[in-house]
Amino acid sequence: MSDKTSGSGRAAGVFPQQSDRHEKGSAMGLIKADAEATQAKTARLKALRIARDAAAPAAEPKPKARRPRASKARQSA
Numbered sequence: 373m374s375d376k377t378s379g380s381g382r383a384a385g386v387f388p389q390q391s392d393r394h395e396k397g398s399a400m401g402l403i404k405a406d407a408e409a410t411q412a413k414t415a416r417l418k419a420l421r422i423a424r425d426a427a428a429p430a431a432e433p434k435p436k437a438r439r440p441r442a443s444k445a446r447q448s449a
């Protein structure tokens with residue numbers, strides 16, 4: 373059993389404890405903050421797009437050019 377304790381002591385020397393670890397749950401806070409920032413940016417851009425579209429008159433779409441129908445060939449009986 374003395375091997376296990378000396379091994380863990382040696383491992384602690386090789387891999388020291390990190391004192392600057394983030395507190396538990398900080399990743400979820402970062403994800404939530406990122407999602408809120410994305411939603412705010414999307415809302416802002418949507419408002420700008422709506423304002424731009426309201427200011428510019430809507431261009432009427434050009435009517436599609438109609439192709440003449442191909443006439444059916446008469447079949448002789």
